[in-house]
Amino acid sequence: xxxxxxxxxxALLAMPFTVTALAADGAAIYKAKCTPCHGSDGQGTAMGxxxxxxxxxxxxxEAEIGEVITKxxxxxxxxxxxxxxxxxxxxxxxxxxxxxxxxxxTLAAKGKAETK
Numbered sequence: 001x002x003x004x005x006x007x008x009x010x011a012l013l014a015m016p017f018t019v020t021a022l023a024a025d026g027a028a029i030y031k032a033k034c035t036p037c038h039g040s041d042g043q044g045t046a047m048g049x050x051x052x053x054x055x056x057x058x059x060x061x062e063a064e065i066g067e068v069i070t071k072x073x074x075x076x077x078x079x080x081x082x083x084x085x086x087x088x089x090x091x092x093x094x095x096x097x098x099x100x101x102x103x104x105x106t107l108a109a110k111g112k113a114e115t116k
Contacts, residue, residue: 026103029096037085042107048087049080057108065104066097 031040037048044050051057057065072089073079092100 026096026099026101029092029100030103033090033092034100042104042110046083047085048083051104051107052110054108057104062098062101065101069097069100 037045038051039045039048042051044052068087069090070092072087074086074088078086
């Protein structure tokens with residue numbers, strides 16, 4: 001009985017860490033939400049700018065980049081006028097935003113995007 005109670009206790013303690021680890025997978029969130037417009041490796045597409053070698057991503061703070069993710073950039077706030085669509089706001093938890101920002105920083109560090 002003591003062994004069962006101890007097993008349940010440790011399983012319950014580990015649960016928040018498992019949920020957080022799953023929620024904080026920036027690469028998976030990026031793949032699901034960002035790839036269609038920004039490309040699978042951050043190279044950019046006809047719908048959205050590249051993250052590779054992006055100075056905003058490289059030097060921006062987590063809060064600045066997170067604000068663009070969660071609030072979007074539409075209309076007059078659009079930074080890249082050459083793209084027909086603005087950046088739609090994304091619904092994510094704070095941990096998910098942090099994870100995506102960390103992933104974007106790794107993409108930005110990869111170097112220049114291919115230009116066609």
